Amino acid sequence: MSAKAVDKYGRWRSVSVSFRASPTEVEQIHFAVQLSGLTKQEFVIRTLLNQEIHVSANPRVYKALVCRMMQILDELHRINAGERIDGDLLDTIRMITCLLGDMKEVNV
Structure with a gap:
């Protein structure tokens, strides 16, 4: 039997949670996840638990910002x-x- 996949805190996440969203809401969620630099799972968990999300400036975040600003x-x-x-x-x-x-x- 293979070892259980645990996160960096040793938690085994065995429960799956899902929900329905409109295409517009999904796009907004994907954009927020891109900017956070986190996985979608980690982003949703932190958001739902009202934990802080620290975004560090990196090339991926910069590219996502530029792309979205061009769309705007x-x-x-x-x-x-x-x-x-x-x-x-x-x-x-x-x-x-x-x-x-x-x-x-x-x-600064």
């Missing part, structure tokens, strides 16, 4: 003057703003 820029160009900005887009902008602010504080 394209969306803002698409929006006509006077139109309302989508709530999901505003949430993404807020998340990136907070992340960049946190990264600036750490690097």
Whole structure:
């Protein structure tokens, strides 16, 4: 019999948890996971347990930020003057703003 796979704290995670989400919510979750630098499992567990998620600046995080900012820029160009900005887009902008602010504080 093979050895049980445990995390770095010796916990054997034998229970599976799943939930349903909309395609937009899944995209937002994937983006947040990319920026965190954690695995999706670790990110969801820390988020649900209200534990802090520390993001360290690295090339993967930088690339994810640049890619998302380009998408936001394209969306803002698409929006006509006077139109309302989508709530999901505003949430993404807020998340990136907070992340960049946190990264600036750490690097100062």
